[in-house]
Amino acid sequence: MRVLFVSSGNRGKGLNPIIQLQAKSLEEKGVEIDRFLIFGNGIRGYFFNIFKLRKHLKKHSYDLIHAHFGFSCIVAQLAKGRLPLLVTLMGTDVLGLKDLKGKMSFGNKIILWINHFFGIYVYKSVIVMNSSMKNMFWRRKGPTYILSNGVDTTLFQEIPKAEALNHLGWDPQIDHFIFMAKPNRPEKNYPLALDAVKKLKENGYPVELHAVFQEKSENLKYYFSAATALLIPSFHEGSPNVVKEAFACNCPIVFTDVGDVAENTADLEGCFMAPYDPEGFSNEIIKAIEFGKNKGRIKGRERIKKLNFDKEIVAEKIIQIYKELSSNSLD
Structure with missing residues (x-):
């Protein structure tokens, strides 16, 4: 199975470490992962990546796309063509971004509304981090999976x-x-x-x-x-x-x-x-x-x-979702 990971590259250090851990865990299970990083800020910055991703998809063949976080998922949705898409929404993309007083700006409310619209009405398959996030998408017709990211218990372990x-x-x-x-x-x-x-x-x-x-x-x-x-x-x-x-x-x-x-x-x-x-x-x-x-x-x-937070178990669950998504796309 060949999967394209789509996510922001604005950190300047490649994939977010959490997403990179997920990619490596899947690769260890035999999934071939390519990475497409999105560069740019704001709606305008992400918009131009739609055309870049379409061009990339014309040159490469994948079984499905797995996009992570907010606007990266929207870019993948608008560029994917007929490819199956799985999106993972991580937190602030569904819950909103608040300031130090716990308030949300008008601009962030707009961004939140856009993410909710795509999450409820557009995406076919969605992973969220917890039950509260899933409850916000109660109107969804497609599958919504609760699956938090795993941890590498060999990298993280107690020392004296x-x-x-x-x-x-x-x-x-x-x-x-x-x-x-x-x-x-x-x-x-x-x-x-x-x-x-x-x-x-x-x-x-x-x-x-x-x-x-x-x-x-x-x-x-x-x-x-x-x-x-x-x-x-x-x-x-x-x-x-x-x-x-x-x-x-x-x-x-x-x-x-x-x-x-x-x-x-x-x-x-x-x-x-x-x-x-x-x-x-x-x-x-x-x-x-x-x-x-x-x-x-x-x-x-x-x-x-x-x-079941170990990265190995989480990877197996994601692969099962991939198989379900690929199977459904053939129906």
Whole structure:
């Protein structure tokens, strides 16, 4: 089976690491994956890629197209001709992009409306990250699959905390917390984590917050292993991969009620859901500190097995969807 992955290349480093992991997992299962990267910003920038993709498809033969995220999916839909198309919607493309006050601009509302229109009325087969996203598409007639991205449990694994702290050069006498995104991404709500940690410092807790981004995937295990907890103060998420990466490294988590995080961490000791105010969030961080002192680490890798989050299992499920989509296109 030969599949064309279509997604944004605006990061400047090729495919998004999550999508790249998915591609490699499928390749290991025998699927031939080509990659078509979209370059350009805004509706106008993406529009010109429709013609580029059509030209590419005339020169190459595929069994189907798999597009990831918002406007990349629209480009694929408008360029695909008769080829079957599977789209994966990742989070903000369905949930919207909010500012630091939790508000959505008029422009982002328009983008959200366009993505919803295509998701409900145009795409034949859609993958979403969680049940809330699926519920937004209740009017769809085609299949809607809930399938979050997998995690590489060989790349992400717990290492001794002392070794991790030493590798990063972090003070072993204080509690370290990690925020795994660019602080300037408004939907990730970094100020809440910052204010909560600041409040703890004011109350005498020896704590430090680290914003981790643009770090190589193979180095992230050190951060998860050295941290007392991962902080997720986001306004919205789909199915954040950082949760699965934290699971793989048995790292405790403090999070707001976003995406499928509460569902995936349900009844898992060492994971704490927090409100959207600094004091309430800091109180949950204190619980994480106490958990670290008394019990150490969570049983995250057990949760990965329970929820089938390993990349190998996710790849097998995607291949099954490919087969169904290819079969239906012949009917």
